[in-house]
Amino acid sequence: MKVIKNQTDYHKLQSERFLYPQNFVEQSYNNVYKKNTFELGLPKKTFPKRLASRIHTLAIVGIALGDEGKGRLVDNAIETFLENKEITSVAVIRFQGGNNAGHSVEKGKIKLALHLIPSGVLHKKALNIIDRGVVVHPEDLQTEIEYVEEHTGDIKKRLYLSEDAILCTDLERAEEVLNRSKTNSAKGGTGRGIGPSYAHHYDKLGLKLYDLFSDDWEEKLSTYYDWYENLFASFNLKLEEIDVPDYKKTLKTGKSESRTVGNKNTFLTRLKKTRAWIQKKNILINTFTLHKNLYEKENQAVLFEGAQAAGLDAWLGTLPDVTASNTSVFGVRDGTGFWKIDDIERMCGVFKIPYTSSVGSRKMPTHIDIPSDLTQNQNLTNEQKWGIWVRESAHEYGTTTGRPRDITHLDLAMLTYNARMSGVTQLIGTHLDTSLETDQIKVCTHYIDKKGAYLPYQPGIRHLTNAIPQYITLPGWNGIRCRNGKKKNDLPKNAQKFLAFIQEQTGYPIVAVTTGPDRKHIIYF
Ligand code: IMP
Numbered sequence: 001m002k003v004i005k006n007q008t009d010y011h012k013l014q015s016e017r018f019l020y021p022q023n024f025v026e027q028s029y030n031n032v033y034k035k036n037t038f039e040l041g042l043p044k045k046t047f048p049k050r051l052a053s054r055i056h057t058l059a060i061v062g063i064a065l066g067d068e069g070k071g072r073l074v075d076n077a078i079e080t081f082l083e084n085k086e087i088t089s090v091a092v093i094r095f096q097g098g099n100n101a102g103h104s105v106e107k108g109k110i111k112l113a114l115h116l117i118p119s120g121v122l123h124k125k126a127l128n129i130i131d132r133g134v135v136v137h138p139e140d141l142q143t144e145i146e147y148v149e150e151h152t153g154d155i156k157k158r159l160y161l162s163e164d165a166i167l168c169t170d171l172e173r174a175e176e177v178l179n180r181s182k183t184n185s186a187k188g189g190t191g192r193g194i195g196p197s198y199a200h201h202y203d204k205l206g207l208k209l210y211d212l213f214s215d216d217w218e219e220k221l222s223t224y225y226d227w228y229e230n231l232f233a234s235f236n237l238k239l240e241e242i243d244v245p246d247y248k249k250t251l252k253t254g255k256s257e258s259r260t261v262g263n264k265n266t267f268l269t270r271l272k273k274t275r276a277w278i279q280k281k282n283i284l285i286n287t288f289t290l291h292k293n294l295y296e297k298e299n300q301a302v303l304f305e306g307a308q309a310a311g312l313d314a315w316l317g318t319l320p321d322v323t324a325s326n327t328s329v330f331g332v333r334d335g336t337g338f339w340k341i342d343d344i345e346r347m348c349g350v351f352k353i354p355y356t357s358s359v360g361s362r363k364m365p366t367h368i369d370i371p372s373d374l375t376q377n378q379n380l381t382n383e384q385k386w387g388i389w390v391r392e393s394a395h396e397y398g399t400t401t402g403r404p405r406d407i408t409h410l411d412l413a414m415l416t417y418n419a420r421m422s423g424v425t426q427l428i429g430t431h432l433d434t435s436l437e438t439d440q441i442k443v444c445t446h447y448i449d450k451k452g453a454y455l456p457y458q459p460g461i462r463h464l465t466n467a468i469p470q471y472i473t474l475p476g477w478n479g480i481r482c483r484n485g486k487k488k489n490d491l492p493k494n495a496q497k498f499l500a501f502i503q504e505q506t507g508y509p510i511v512a513v514t515t516g517p518d519r520k521h522i523i524y525f
Pocket of ligand 1: 065066067100101102188189190191192193194195307308312320321322323324359360361
Protein backbone atom coordinates (compact mmCIF):
# COMPACT_ATOMS: atom_id res chain seq x y z
CA MET A 1 0.00 0.00 0.00
CA LYS A 2 1.16 3.49 -0.88
CA VAL A 3 2.85 5.40 1.98
CA ILE A 4 0.24 7.50 3.66
CA LYS A 5 1.47 10.61 5.37
CA ASN A 6 -1.73 12.09 6.63
CA GLN A 7 -5.47 11.71 6.78
CA THR A 8 -6.06 13.51 3.48
CA ASP A 9 -3.74 11.10 1.65
CA TYR A 10 -5.68 8.28 3.13
CA HIS A 11 -9.10 9.52 2.06
CA LYS A 12 -7.72 10.30 -1.40
CA LEU A 13 -6.41 6.77 -1.76
CA GLN A 14 -9.80 5.33 -0.84
CA SER A 15 -11.68 7.69 -3.16
CA GLU A 16 -9.39 6.85 -6.11
CA ARG A 17 -10.02 3.14 -5.60
CA PHE A 18 -13.74 3.81 -5.41
CA LEU A 19 -13.87 6.04 -8.50
CA TYR A 20 -11.42 4.22 -10.78
CA PRO A 21 -11.04 0.60 -9.63
CA GLN A 22 -10.29 -0.43 -13.23
CA ASN A 23 -7.11 1.66 -13.21
CA PHE A 24 -5.62 -0.08 -10.20
CA VAL A 25 -6.01 -3.77 -10.98
CA GLU A 26 -2.66 -4.21 -12.65
CA GLN A 27 -0.88 -2.09 -10.08
CA SER A 28 -2.48 -3.99 -7.19
CA TYR A 29 -1.56 -7.31 -8.77
CA ASN A 30 2.04 -6.26 -9.46
CA ASN A 31 2.58 -4.80 -6.02
CA VAL A 32 1.34 -7.90 -4.30
CA TYR A 33 2.11 -10.84 -6.56
CA LYS A 34 5.23 -9.65 -8.40
CA LYS A 35 6.98 -7.13 -6.20
CA ASN A 36 5.85 -8.69 -2.95
CA THR A 37 5.58 -5.24 -1.42
CA PHE A 38 2.68 -5.31 0.93
CA GLU A 39 1.89 -4.79 4.54
CA LEU A 40 -1.21 -6.38 6.01
CA GLY A 41 -3.26 -4.45 8.53
CA LEU A 42 -3.00 -0.83 9.52
CA PRO A 43 0.15 0.62 7.90
CA LYS A 44 2.56 1.09 10.80
CA LYS A 45 3.17 4.63 11.99
CA THR A 46 1.57 6.23 8.96
CA PHE A 47 -2.00 5.16 9.62
CA PRO A 48 -3.92 8.17 10.84
CA LYS A 49 -5.33 7.53 14.27
CA ARG A 50 -9.01 8.14 14.33
CA LEU A 51 -9.85 10.69 16.95
CA ALA A 52 -13.04 9.71 18.70
CA SER A 53 -14.64 11.19 21.75
CA ARG A 54 -14.98 7.91 23.62
CA ILE A 55 -12.24 5.30 23.95
CA HIS A 56 -13.03 1.55 23.95
CA THR A 57 -15.85 1.86 21.42
CA LEU A 58 -16.27 -0.38 18.40
CA ALA A 59 -18.91 -0.83 15.71
CA ILE A 60 -19.17 -4.04 13.68
CA VAL A 61 -21.35 -3.95 10.56
CA GLY A 62 -21.77 -6.17 7.52
CA ILE A 63 -20.53 -4.80 4.19
CA ALA A 64 -21.54 -7.63 1.88
CA LEU A 65 -24.99 -9.24 1.59
CA GLY A 66 -25.52 -10.43 5.18
CA ASP A 67 -24.44 -13.48 7.17
CA GLU A 68 -20.78 -12.43 7.19
CA GLY A 69 -20.17 -13.84 10.67
CA LYS A 70 -20.67 -10.64 12.67
CA GLY A 71 -22.03 -12.46 15.74
CA ARG A 72 -18.86 -14.43 16.36
CA LEU A 73 -16.75 -11.31 15.81
CA VAL A 74 -18.74 -9.53 18.47
CA ASP A 75 -17.99 -12.48 20.72
CA ASN A 76 -14.27 -12.25 19.88
CA ALA A 77 -14.29 -8.49 20.44
CA ILE A 78 -15.82 -8.90 23.91
CA GLU A 79 -13.03 -11.32 24.86
CA THR A 80 -10.38 -8.95 23.55
CA PHE A 81 -11.84 -5.99 25.40
CA LEU A 82 -11.96 -7.98 28.63
CA GLU A 83 -8.29 -8.98 28.29
CA ASN A 84 -7.59 -5.33 29.00
CA LYS A 85 -7.50 -5.09 32.79
CA GLU A 86 -8.78 -1.51 32.67
CA ILE A 87 -12.09 -2.73 31.25
CA THR A 88 -14.64 -4.16 33.65
CA SER A 89 -17.55 -4.92 31.31
CA VAL A 90 -18.74 -4.58 27.74
CA ALA A 91 -22.08 -3.20 26.57
CA VAL A 92 -23.32 -4.82 23.35
CA ILE A 93 -25.95 -2.76 21.56
CA ARG A 94 -28.29 -3.87 18.77
CA PHE A 95 -29.42 -0.66 17.07
CA GLN A 96 -31.42 -1.78 14.00
CA GLY A 97 -33.22 -4.71 12.41
CA GLY A 98 -35.31 -7.24 14.26
CA ASN A 99 -35.49 -10.97 14.48
CA ASN A 100 -35.06 -11.16 10.71
CA ALA A 101 -31.36 -11.55 11.55
CA GLY A 102 -29.96 -14.90 12.58
CA HIS A 103 -26.59 -15.88 13.93
CA SER A 104 -25.10 -18.56 16.11
CA VAL A 105 -22.89 -17.89 19.08
CA GLU A 106 -20.89 -20.52 20.91
CA LYS A 107 -19.27 -20.79 24.30
CA GLY A 108 -17.87 -24.09 25.48
CA LYS A 109 -20.59 -26.63 24.93
CA ILE A 110 -23.32 -24.04 24.55
CA LYS A 111 -24.32 -23.09 21.01
CA LEU A 112 -27.23 -20.72 20.54
CA ALA A 113 -29.03 -19.50 17.42
CA LEU A 114 -29.90 -15.89 18.20
CA HIS A 115 -32.15 -13.51 16.29
CA LEU A 116 -32.84 -10.47 18.40
CA ILE A 117 -30.77 -10.76 21.53
CA PRO A 118 -27.27 -9.27 21.14
CA SER A 119 -24.37 -11.69 20.77
CA GLY A 120 -22.89 -10.83 24.17
CA VAL A 121 -25.53 -12.83 25.98
CA LEU A 122 -23.19 -15.75 26.68
CA HIS A 123 -20.75 -13.51 28.52
CA LYS A 124 -21.19 -12.82 32.21
CA LYS A 125 -19.48 -9.44 31.86
CA ALA A 126 -21.55 -8.25 28.91
CA LEU A 127 -24.54 -5.99 29.16
CA ASN A 128 -26.86 -6.51 26.19
CA ILE A 129 -29.15 -3.79 24.93
CA ILE A 130 -31.97 -4.04 22.39
CA ASP A 131 -32.23 -0.40 21.52
CA ARG A 132 -34.78 2.04 20.17
CA GLY A 133 -34.05 1.44 16.48
CA VAL A 134 -34.90 -2.25 16.72
CA VAL A 135 -38.19 -3.89 15.76
CA VAL A 136 -39.44 -6.09 18.61
CA HIS A 137 -42.15 -8.74 18.45
CA PRO A 138 -42.76 -9.20 22.22
CA GLU A 139 -43.86 -12.84 22.08
CA ASP A 140 -40.87 -13.82 19.97
CA LEU A 141 -38.63 -11.93 22.35
CA GLN A 142 -40.09 -13.85 25.29
CA THR A 143 -39.51 -17.13 23.43
CA GLU A 144 -35.92 -16.17 22.66
CA ILE A 145 -35.20 -15.09 26.24
CA GLU A 146 -36.69 -18.34 27.59
CA TYR A 147 -34.57 -20.29 25.11
CA VAL A 148 -31.40 -18.43 26.15
CA GLU A 149 -32.21 -18.82 29.84
CA GLU A 150 -32.60 -22.57 29.44
CA HIS A 151 -28.90 -22.63 28.54
CA THR A 152 -27.42 -19.76 30.52
CA GLY A 153 -29.70 -19.11 33.50
CA ASP A 154 -31.52 -15.89 34.32
CA ILE A 155 -30.67 -12.98 31.98
CA LYS A 156 -31.36 -10.50 34.78
CA LYS A 157 -29.00 -7.52 34.60
CA ARG A 158 -27.55 -8.92 31.34
CA LEU A 159 -30.32 -7.79 28.97
CA TYR A 160 -32.18 -4.50 28.63
CA LEU A 161 -34.90 -3.48 26.24
CA SER A 162 -35.63 0.07 25.12
CA GLU A 163 -39.18 1.19 25.79
CA ASP A 164 -38.86 3.26 22.60
CA ALA A 165 -38.21 0.22 20.39
CA ILE A 166 -40.63 -0.31 17.51
CA LEU A 167 -43.49 -2.66 18.37
CA CYS A 168 -44.16 -5.46 15.92
CA THR A 169 -47.17 -7.74 16.28
CA ASP A 170 -48.81 -10.43 14.19
CA LEU A 171 -50.69 -7.61 12.44
CA GLU A 172 -47.60 -6.26 10.66
CA ARG A 173 -46.67 -9.82 9.78
CA ALA A 174 -50.12 -10.37 8.28
CA GLU A 175 -49.63 -7.13 6.37
CA GLU A 176 -46.41 -8.48 4.90
CA VAL A 177 -48.40 -11.49 3.64
CA LEU A 178 -51.02 -9.15 2.18
CA ASN A 179 -48.45 -6.92 0.50
CA ARG A 180 -46.75 -9.89 -1.02
CA SER A 181 -49.92 -11.46 -2.35
CA LYS A 182 -51.62 -8.29 -3.55
CA THR A 183 -48.81 -6.43 -5.20
CA ASN A 184 -45.90 -7.36 -7.34
CA SER A 185 -43.43 -5.10 -5.69
CA ALA A 186 -43.44 -6.17 -2.06
CA LYS A 187 -41.20 -9.19 -2.46
CA GLY A 188 -38.23 -10.30 -0.49
CA GLY A 189 -39.15 -10.23 3.21
CA THR A 190 -38.47 -12.76 5.94
CA GLY A 191 -42.14 -12.64 6.98
CA ARG A 192 -41.23 -11.23 10.41
CA GLY A 193 -43.12 -7.98 9.80
CA ILE A 194 -39.94 -5.92 9.65
CA GLY A 195 -40.82 -3.89 6.52
CA PRO A 196 -44.37 -2.92 7.65
CA SER A 197 -43.15 -2.12 11.18
CA TYR A 198 -40.55 0.34 9.92
CA ALA A 199 -43.01 1.68 7.34
CA HIS A 200 -45.44 2.51 10.17
CA HIS A 201 -42.64 4.09 12.14
CA TYR A 202 -42.30 6.53 9.25
CA ASP A 203 -46.01 7.00 8.52
CA LYS A 204 -46.62 7.35 12.28
CA LEU A 205 -49.34 4.71 12.26
CA GLY A 206 -47.31 2.19 14.21
CA LEU A 207 -46.76 1.72 17.91
CA LYS A 208 -43.74 1.62 20.21
CA LEU A 209 -43.09 -0.77 23.07
CA TYR A 210 -44.14 1.95 25.52
CA ASP A 211 -47.61 1.82 23.95
CA LEU A 212 -47.90 -1.82 24.92
CA PHE A 213 -46.85 -1.01 28.46
CA SER A 214 -49.06 2.03 28.90
CA ASP A 215 -52.25 1.87 31.00
CA ASP A 216 -54.49 2.26 27.97
CA TRP A 217 -52.65 -0.40 25.94
CA GLU A 218 -55.74 -2.53 25.38
CA GLU A 219 -57.62 0.36 23.83
CA LYS A 220 -54.67 1.28 21.58
CA LEU A 221 -54.05 -2.27 20.40
CA SER A 222 -57.77 -2.87 19.94
CA THR A 223 -58.08 0.17 17.66
CA TYR A 224 -54.98 -1.00 15.82
CA TYR A 225 -56.55 -4.42 15.28
CA ASP A 226 -59.74 -2.80 13.96
CA TRP A 227 -57.74 -0.76 11.49
CA TYR A 228 -56.07 -3.91 10.16
CA GLU A 229 -59.33 -5.82 10.06
CA ASN A 230 -60.80 -3.13 7.84
CA LEU A 231 -57.72 -3.12 5.65
CA PHE A 232 -58.00 -6.86 5.09
CA ALA A 233 -61.77 -6.64 4.56
CA SER A 234 -61.15 -4.14 1.75
CA PHE A 235 -59.33 -6.98 -0.03
CA ASN A 236 -62.11 -9.45 0.86
CA LEU A 237 -59.79 -11.18 3.31
CA LYS A 238 -60.31 -12.12 6.93
CA LEU A 239 -57.47 -10.87 9.11
CA GLU A 240 -57.99 -13.59 11.73
CA GLU A 241 -57.36 -16.34 9.19
CA ILE A 242 -54.01 -15.06 7.94
CA ASP A 243 -51.03 -17.32 8.66
CA VAL A 244 -48.05 -15.74 10.37
CA PRO A 245 -44.78 -17.28 11.61
CA ASP A 246 -44.90 -19.13 14.93
CA TYR A 247 -41.39 -18.91 16.34
CA LYS A 248 -42.16 -20.80 19.54
CA LYS A 249 -43.34 -23.83 17.60
CA THR A 250 -40.52 -23.45 15.07
CA LEU A 251 -37.98 -23.66 17.90
CA LYS A 252 -39.58 -26.89 19.10
CA THR A 253 -39.91 -28.65 15.76
CA GLY A 254 -36.96 -27.15 13.87
CA LYS A 255 -39.27 -26.50 10.90
CA SER A 256 -40.89 -23.24 9.75
CA GLU A 257 -44.22 -23.23 11.61
CA SER A 258 -47.11 -20.81 11.46
CA ARG A 259 -50.31 -19.88 13.30
CA THR A 260 -53.27 -17.71 12.40
CA VAL A 261 -53.55 -14.14 13.66
CA GLY A 262 -56.80 -15.11 15.41
CA ASN A 263 -59.68 -12.84 16.39
CA LYS A 264 -59.24 -9.69 18.40
CA ASN A 265 -59.69 -11.49 21.67
CA THR A 266 -57.02 -14.08 20.85
CA PHE A 267 -54.69 -11.31 19.66
CA LEU A 268 -55.11 -9.25 22.82
CA THR A 269 -54.93 -12.26 25.16
CA ARG A 270 -51.59 -13.35 23.65
CA LEU A 271 -50.20 -9.85 24.05
CA LYS A 272 -51.52 -9.54 27.59
CA LYS A 273 -49.65 -12.68 28.64
CA THR A 274 -46.38 -11.54 27.11
CA ARG A 275 -46.81 -8.04 28.47
CA ALA A 276 -47.13 -9.41 32.01
CA TRP A 277 -44.12 -11.68 31.47
CA ILE A 278 -41.90 -8.81 30.25
CA GLN A 279 -43.07 -6.56 33.07
CA LYS A 280 -42.07 -9.20 35.58
CA LYS A 281 -38.65 -9.57 33.95
CA ASN A 282 -37.99 -5.91 34.60
CA ILE A 283 -35.94 -5.39 31.46
CA LEU A 284 -37.79 -2.45 29.95
CA ILE A 285 -35.90 0.82 30.40
CA ASN A 286 -35.24 4.26 29.03
CA THR A 287 -31.90 3.53 27.36
CA PHE A 288 -30.88 7.21 27.21
CA THR A 289 -29.84 7.19 30.86
CA LEU A 290 -27.96 3.94 30.35
CA HIS A 291 -26.05 5.42 27.39
CA LYS A 292 -25.22 8.53 29.37
CA ASN A 293 -23.76 6.41 32.15
CA LEU A 294 -21.89 4.25 29.66
CA TYR A 295 -20.44 7.27 27.90
CA GLU A 296 -19.08 8.60 31.15
CA LYS A 297 -17.59 5.36 32.48
CA GLU A 298 -14.59 4.68 30.28
CA ASN A 299 -13.84 1.39 32.00
CA GLN A 300 -16.86 -0.03 30.17
CA ALA A 301 -16.34 -0.91 26.52
CA VAL A 302 -19.19 -0.23 24.11
CA LEU A 303 -19.82 -2.39 21.09
CA PHE A 304 -22.40 -1.65 18.41
CA GLU A 305 -23.56 -4.86 16.76
CA GLY A 306 -24.95 -4.37 13.26
CA ALA A 307 -27.45 -6.77 11.73
CA GLN A 308 -27.91 -7.53 8.00
CA ALA A 309 -25.43 -5.62 5.82
CA ALA A 310 -24.77 -2.71 3.46
CA GLY A 311 -25.96 -4.82 0.52
CA LEU A 312 -29.33 -5.16 2.28
CA ASP A 313 -29.53 -1.57 3.51
CA ALA A 314 -32.86 0.19 2.94
CA TRP A 315 -31.18 2.91 0.88
CA LEU A 316 -28.02 1.31 -0.44
CA GLY A 317 -28.99 -2.31 -0.94
CA THR A 318 -30.20 -3.95 -4.09
CA LEU A 319 -33.97 -4.42 -4.40
CA PRO A 320 -36.03 -6.49 -3.88
CA ASP A 321 -33.90 -8.10 -1.18
CA VAL A 322 -33.32 -5.14 1.03
CA THR A 323 -34.36 -4.75 4.62
CA ALA A 324 -36.04 -1.63 5.97
CA SER A 325 -33.33 -0.22 8.24
CA ASN A 326 -30.03 1.65 8.02
CA THR A 327 -27.51 -1.16 8.42
CA SER A 328 -24.43 1.07 8.43
CA VAL A 329 -22.48 2.71 11.21
CA PHE A 330 -24.62 5.79 10.53
CA GLY A 331 -27.62 3.79 11.82
CA VAL A 332 -26.13 3.99 15.32
CA ARG A 333 -27.36 7.56 15.74
CA ASP A 334 -31.02 6.81 15.01
CA GLY A 335 -30.96 3.41 16.62
CA THR A 336 -29.59 4.57 19.98
CA GLY A 337 -30.73 8.19 20.08
CA PHE A 338 -27.45 8.97 21.83
CA TRP A 339 -24.24 7.97 20.06
CA LYS A 340 -22.88 9.63 16.96
CA ILE A 341 -20.15 8.23 14.83
CA ASP A 342 -17.60 10.80 16.02
CA ASP A 343 -17.82 9.06 19.39
CA ILE A 344 -16.75 5.70 18.02
CA GLU A 345 -13.10 4.71 17.94
CA ARG A 346 -13.09 1.72 15.58
CA MET A 347 -15.62 1.03 12.84
CA CYS A 348 -15.22 -2.32 11.14
CA GLY A 349 -16.87 -3.69 8.03
CA VAL A 350 -17.14 -7.47 7.83
CA PHE A 351 -17.00 -9.54 4.65
CA LYS A 352 -16.35 -13.14 3.64
CA ILE A 353 -12.92 -13.42 2.06
CA PRO A 354 -13.00 -15.89 -0.85
CA TYR A 355 -16.68 -15.54 -1.80
CA THR A 356 -19.96 -13.87 -0.83
CA SER A 357 -23.24 -15.52 0.15
CA SER A 358 -26.60 -14.08 -0.72
CA VAL A 359 -30.19 -14.70 0.35
CA GLY A 360 -33.27 -13.76 -1.63
CA SER A 361 -34.43 -13.63 -5.21
CA ARG A 362 -32.09 -11.06 -6.74
CA LYS A 363 -29.17 -12.41 -8.69
CA MET A 364 -26.04 -10.32 -8.39
CA PRO A 365 -23.84 -10.15 -11.53
CA THR A 366 -21.26 -12.36 -9.80
CA HIS A 367 -23.84 -15.04 -8.98
CA ILE A 368 -22.86 -18.69 -9.45
CA ASP A 369 -25.74 -20.62 -10.91
CA ILE A 370 -25.95 -23.76 -8.77
CA PRO A 371 -28.78 -26.14 -9.83
CA SER A 372 -31.38 -26.57 -7.08
CA ASP A 373 -31.55 -30.33 -7.57
CA LEU A 374 -28.08 -31.77 -7.19
CA THR A 375 -29.18 -35.40 -7.13
CA GLN A 376 -29.43 -35.46 -10.93
CA ASN A 377 -26.38 -36.56 -12.83
CA GLN A 378 -25.46 -33.34 -14.51
CA ASN A 379 -22.46 -31.86 -16.19
CA LEU A 380 -21.38 -29.19 -13.77
CA THR A 381 -18.88 -26.50 -14.71
CA ASN A 382 -15.80 -25.96 -12.54
CA GLU A 383 -17.36 -22.75 -11.31
CA GLN A 384 -20.52 -24.58 -10.20
CA LYS A 385 -18.45 -27.29 -8.53
CA TRP A 386 -16.50 -24.64 -6.65
CA GLY A 387 -19.75 -22.93 -5.58
CA ILE A 388 -21.14 -26.23 -4.29
CA TRP A 389 -17.90 -26.98 -2.45
CA VAL A 390 -17.96 -23.51 -0.84
CA ARG A 391 -21.59 -23.93 0.21
CA GLU A 392 -20.93 -27.29 1.82
CA SER A 393 -17.62 -26.55 3.49
CA ALA A 394 -18.72 -23.17 4.87
CA HIS A 395 -22.17 -24.56 5.67
CA GLU A 396 -23.99 -21.81 3.79
CA TYR A 397 -27.50 -22.64 4.95
CA GLY A 398 -29.91 -20.22 6.68
CA THR A 399 -29.68 -20.14 10.50
CA THR A 400 -33.47 -20.17 10.83
CA THR A 401 -34.73 -21.74 7.65
CA GLY A 402 -31.92 -24.15 6.79
CA ARG A 403 -32.33 -23.03 3.16
CA PRO A 404 -29.19 -23.16 0.97
CA ARG A 405 -27.75 -19.71 0.38
CA ASP A 406 -26.69 -18.47 -3.05
CA ILE A 407 -22.95 -18.24 -3.61
CA THR A 408 -21.36 -15.41 -5.56
CA HIS A 409 -17.77 -14.53 -6.40
CA LEU A 410 -16.10 -11.94 -4.20
CA ASP A 411 -17.07 -8.58 -5.69
CA LEU A 412 -14.53 -5.90 -4.84
CA ALA A 413 -16.49 -3.22 -6.71
CA MET A 414 -19.46 -3.80 -4.43
CA LEU A 415 -17.26 -4.18 -1.36
CA THR A 416 -15.45 -0.89 -1.95
CA TYR A 417 -18.74 0.92 -2.48
CA ASN A 418 -20.28 -0.66 0.61
CA ALA A 419 -17.25 0.03 2.81
CA ARG A 420 -17.28 3.67 1.75
CA MET A 421 -21.02 4.15 2.25
CA SER A 422 -21.09 2.27 5.56
CA GLY A 423 -18.71 4.69 7.22
CA VAL A 424 -16.24 1.99 8.21
CA THR A 425 -12.52 2.67 8.43
CA GLN A 426 -11.19 -0.88 8.51
CA LEU A 427 -12.19 -4.37 7.40
CA ILE A 428 -12.40 -7.79 9.00
CA GLY A 429 -12.49 -10.83 6.73
CA THR A 430 -14.10 -14.14 7.66
CA HIS A 431 -13.86 -17.67 6.23
CA LEU A 432 -10.18 -17.58 5.31
CA ASP A 433 -10.32 -21.36 5.77
CA THR A 434 -12.72 -21.77 2.82
CA SER A 435 -10.04 -22.36 0.22
CA LEU A 436 -7.98 -25.20 -1.22
CA GLU A 437 -4.39 -25.02 -2.39
CA THR A 438 -5.56 -26.12 -5.84
CA ASP A 439 -8.24 -23.40 -6.14
CA GLN A 440 -8.10 -20.64 -8.70
CA ILE A 441 -10.31 -18.01 -7.11
CA LYS A 442 -12.16 -15.60 -9.35
CA VAL A 443 -12.48 -12.11 -7.93
CA CYS A 444 -14.53 -9.35 -9.56
CA THR A 445 -12.52 -6.12 -9.63
CA HIS A 446 -14.94 -3.88 -11.58
CA TYR A 447 -17.65 -3.89 -14.26
CA ILE A 448 -17.89 -2.87 -17.88
CA ASP A 449 -20.93 -2.40 -20.11
CA LYS A 450 -21.63 -4.16 -23.42
CA LYS A 451 -19.56 -1.60 -25.31
CA GLY A 452 -16.59 -2.22 -23.07
CA ALA A 453 -16.85 1.05 -21.15
CA TYR A 454 -16.22 1.10 -17.41
CA LEU A 455 -19.46 0.86 -15.41
CA PRO A 456 -19.34 1.87 -11.75
CA TYR A 457 -21.00 -0.33 -9.16
CA GLN A 458 -24.28 1.14 -8.00
CA PRO A 459 -26.88 -0.63 -5.89
CA GLY A 460 -29.93 -1.69 -7.87
CA ILE A 461 -30.42 -4.42 -10.42
CA ARG A 462 -31.42 -1.66 -12.87
CA HIS A 463 -27.81 -0.50 -12.90
CA LEU A 464 -26.39 -3.98 -12.75
CA THR A 465 -28.44 -5.72 -15.45
CA ASN A 466 -25.99 -4.91 -18.19
CA ALA A 467 -22.94 -4.99 -15.98
CA ILE A 468 -20.30 -7.45 -17.09
CA PRO A 469 -18.06 -8.38 -14.16
CA GLN A 470 -14.34 -8.25 -14.88
CA TYR A 471 -12.49 -10.95 -13.03
CA ILE A 472 -8.96 -11.58 -11.98
CA THR A 473 -8.04 -15.12 -11.02
CA LEU A 474 -5.90 -15.50 -7.93
CA PRO A 475 -4.34 -18.65 -6.49
CA GLY A 476 -5.96 -20.39 -3.53
CA TRP A 477 -4.26 -21.62 -0.35
CA ASN A 478 -4.54 -24.40 2.16
CA GLY A 479 -7.50 -23.15 4.21
CA ILE A 480 -7.31 -25.77 6.93
CA ARG A 481 -3.66 -24.85 7.55
CA CYS A 482 -4.80 -21.30 8.34
CA ARG A 483 -6.61 -22.61 11.42
CA ASN A 484 -3.33 -23.28 13.21
CA GLY A 485 -2.12 -19.73 12.62
CA LYS A 486 -1.67 -17.30 15.50
CA LYS A 487 -0.20 -14.34 13.62
CA LYS A 488 -0.29 -13.06 10.06
CA ASN A 489 3.05 -14.56 9.09
CA ASP A 490 1.76 -18.03 10.00
CA LEU A 491 -0.69 -17.83 7.13
CA PRO A 492 0.12 -19.42 3.77
CA LYS A 493 1.76 -16.86 1.49
CA ASN A 494 -1.11 -17.04 -1.03
CA ALA A 495 -3.64 -16.25 1.70
CA GLN A 496 -1.58 -13.22 2.74
CA LYS A 497 -1.33 -12.09 -0.87
CA PHE A 498 -5.05 -12.51 -1.49
CA LEU A 499 -5.79 -10.29 1.51
CA ALA A 500 -3.17 -7.77 0.43
CA PHE A 501 -4.75 -7.61 -3.03
CA ILE A 502 -8.12 -6.80 -1.43
CA GLN A 503 -6.46 -4.06 0.63
CA GLU A 504 -4.73 -2.57 -2.41
CA GLN A 505 -7.81 -2.68 -4.57
CA THR A 506 -10.31 -1.33 -2.01
CA GLY A 507 -7.97 1.04 -0.15
CA TYR A 508 -9.14 -0.27 3.23
CA PRO A 509 -6.84 -2.05 5.72
CA ILE A 510 -7.82 -5.55 6.85
CA VAL A 511 -7.24 -5.69 10.58
CA ALA A 512 -8.27 -9.26 11.41
CA VAL A 513 -9.34 -12.51 9.78
CA THR A 514 -11.20 -15.54 11.05
CA THR A 515 -9.80 -18.92 10.12
CA GLY A 516 -12.41 -21.32 11.48
CA PRO A 517 -15.58 -21.65 13.48
CA ASP A 518 -14.14 -21.55 17.00
CA ARG A 519 -13.44 -18.50 19.09
CA LYS A 520 -9.71 -19.20 18.88
CA HIS A 521 -9.75 -19.16 15.08
CA ILE A 522 -8.96 -15.49 14.65
CA ILE A 523 -5.81 -13.59 13.78
CA TYR A 524 -5.36 -9.89 14.48
CA PHE A 525 -2.98 -8.05 12.16
P1 IMP B 1 -36.87 -8.26 5.87
O1 IMP B 1 -35.72 -7.65 6.61
O2 IMP B 1 -37.55 -9.32 6.64
O3 IMP B 1 -37.81 -7.24 5.33
O4 IMP B 1 -36.23 -8.98 4.59
C1 IMP B 1 -35.72 -8.26 3.51
C2 IMP B 1 -34.61 -9.02 2.80
O5 IMP B 1 -33.46 -9.01 3.60
C3 IMP B 1 -34.91 -10.48 2.49
O6 IMP B 1 -34.43 -10.78 1.22
C4 IMP B 1 -34.14 -11.24 3.51
O7 IMP B 1 -33.76 -12.48 3.06
C5 IMP B 1 -32.95 -10.33 3.72
N1 IMP B 1 -32.41 -10.45 5.07
C6 IMP B 1 -32.90 -9.93 6.21
N2 IMP B 1 -32.11 -10.25 7.24
C7 IMP B 1 -31.08 -10.95 6.74
C8 IMP B 1 -29.90 -11.52 7.33
O8 IMP B 1 -29.65 -11.43 8.53
N3 IMP B 1 -29.07 -12.19 6.45
C9 IMP B 1 -29.31 -12.28 5.12
N4 IMP B 1 -30.38 -11.75 4.56
C10 IMP B 1 -31.26 -11.09 5.35
